Amino acid sequence: MIEAAAFRQDEPLRRPLRAAALVLVALAAAILVAWAMGNAWWLSFLARVAITATAALSLSCLIGQAGLVSFGHAAQVGLGAYVALIAGEYGIADLTLLAPLAFVVVALWSAVTAALALRTRGVYFIMLTLAFAQMAYFIMQSLSRFGGDDGMALARRATLFGAPVLKTDLGLALAALALLAAALIGFVWMTETRYGLVLRAAKENESRALASGFRVFRFQLYAYALAGGVAALAGVLLANQAEFVSPSYMNWHRSGELIVMVVLGGATSLPGAVIGAAVVLIIEEALGHWTEFWKLGLGLVIVAAVLLRGADLSALFGRARR
C-alpha cells in the first residue's frame, strides 16, 4: 500500500467511491420503497437490475480498466448459473459452499481460456473470447442430464447457513444488492491499487508497461479470472431468481448486451456500468410493455448512442485497435 500511495495522484479514490455510494444508495432506496409498497414485480425487477449490474460491472473491469474486450462474458454468468443448478442436484444449496464453488470453477475456466486468448490481440482476442463462450454454450446444451437445450428448473433456492434468505423477493433483492455493493467497492478500490494502475498502464501502452518490467500477461490473466468469478456469482443469483437455468443465458446476444451496458455507462467508469445496466433493463421493460418488438427500439437507442458520441472514445480503447 505504501508503494501504491507513491503511484497515486492527488485526487484519486474519492470521486468514484462517491459515485458508487450514490448508485448503491439509490438502488437500496428503490428496493425499500418497492418493499414498503408491497410491489413484488418491482422488487424482482430491482433484484434483476442488481444482478445484471454485477455482471456488467465485472465486464467493465475488463473493458474499461484492462482494455480486454471480451465478447463472451455472458458465458461466465451462465456457467455460474449452471454451477448453482448442478450443485443443487447434488444437494449443495448453501451459499457458504455454493458461492466459493461457483467463483472458483468459473475463475478457473476463465483463467484457462484467457491463457490462450491473451496470446492474441485486437479483433482476434474479441473473436477468441466469443469462441470460448460458444464452446461453453454447446457443452451445456449437450448435458441432457441437466436439461440440455431446454434448460432445467433449480432444485430449490439457495440458503445461507441453512436460513432460507433467498426465499422471499426482498431477501433476493437485498442479497443481489449486497453482492453488487461488494463488487463495486472492491473493483473501485482495486483500480487505485498498484495492480489496477498496472492494468491501466498496459491498456494505454502495453510495450511500455512490459519495458517497465511488469508481467502484463499475468496481470491480465488475474483480471480475467477475477471478472469471471464475479460474473459467476451474479449467475448463481440469477439462477436463484429465475429458479431455472438454460443455455440461452450464454447466448452471444447476451454478451453483446453486457457490452452495450458497459459502454453506454461510460466504459472507464465502474459505477457507470451499473447505471448502464439499469438503463438498458428499463428500456427493455418499458418498450417490452408497449410492443413485442422492443429489440427494434433498443437497437435504435444503441445505434444512436454510438453515432452521436464524439470520436474521442477511440483513444481510450487503444488496445482494441489493431
Next chain:
Amino acid sequence: MNASLLALQALNGLQYGMILFLVAAGLTLVFGVMDFINLAHGVQFTLGAYLTASFVARFDNFALGLAAGLAAALALGVLLEIAVFRILTRRSHLEQVLGTFGVILVVTDALRLVYGPAPRSLRMPEALSGAIPLMDGLMYPLWRLAIIAAGLVVALALWLLVAKTRVGMLVRAGSTDRETVSALGVDIERLFVLVFVFGALLAAFAGAMAGPLLSIEPTMGDNVLILAFVVIVIGGIGSIRGAFVAALLIGLVDTLGRAFATDVLKLVLSNATASAAGPAIASMLIYVLMALVLVARPAGLFGGNGPS
C-alpha cells in the same frame, strides 16, 4: 460409414463451406481495407434470403426474383452504409462492435415486423430441383451442386479481381498500409464503399442461394455471421485466399463432425456415452479448431501479409 455416405457428407461440407466463403469474403475485405468489424454483415445474408423469397413468390420466376431480391438487399445495404457504417469506420473497434450489434437488433425485429414471426420458404428453380447420380448409390441434389459451382466461380472471379486488376491492387495496398495509400492520392472512402457494396452483394447472394435449403427466419444470419468470423479469423483477416481455405475447412469439419462424431466415438466409448457426447463434440469442433489455429498462429493461417 461407407464410401458413398462419406462422399455425400463431404459434398455437403463443401457446399456449406461455399456459403460460408461467400459471406466471409466480404467480411474479410471490409475488415482488411477499413479495419471495420461489421457484426451486421449477417444481416445482408438474411435480407438476401427474405427479399429473394418474396420477389420469387411475386414474379413466379427464380432468376427474376433473385435479381430483384439482390438489388433490393443491396439498396438496403448501401442505405445502412451511408447512415451508420460510414461513421463507424472512424471509431474504435469497441464502438463498431456496439453499433453494428445495434443494427442487428433493429433489422432482425424490423424483419419480424414486416414478414411476421413464421419461417418462410424459398422455392428453388424447377430446372435445378432434381438430383443426379454421381456414383453408385449416390444421388446428389442439383441445387447443392449449383451452390458449389457458384462458390467456385465467385472465388475465381475474386482472385482475378484482387490479384490482376487496378482496383484489386488498391484493395491489397489499402489493407497493408491505409495511410500510405491515402497519402498517394487514392480516395480510400470510395474504395471502401466499393468493397462494402461488393461484400454486401456476395452475402445477399449467399442468403439467396442457401434460402431453399433453410427455413428463412429473422435470426438466420446470426449463426452464419459467427461462423464467418471464425472463418476469417482462422484464414487471417484481410486474406481472400485464407477465407477460401478456412471456409472449406470449417464447412467440411462441421458437416463431417456432425455426421460421424458419434460413430467415431462409439469405437472407443460405450454407446450411451458416445451418443451423449457426440453431438456436443461435433458442435464444438470448429471452435476448438479456431482456438488451436490461433494459439499456433495468432494472426491466422494466411494473416500478416495483407490479402493474397
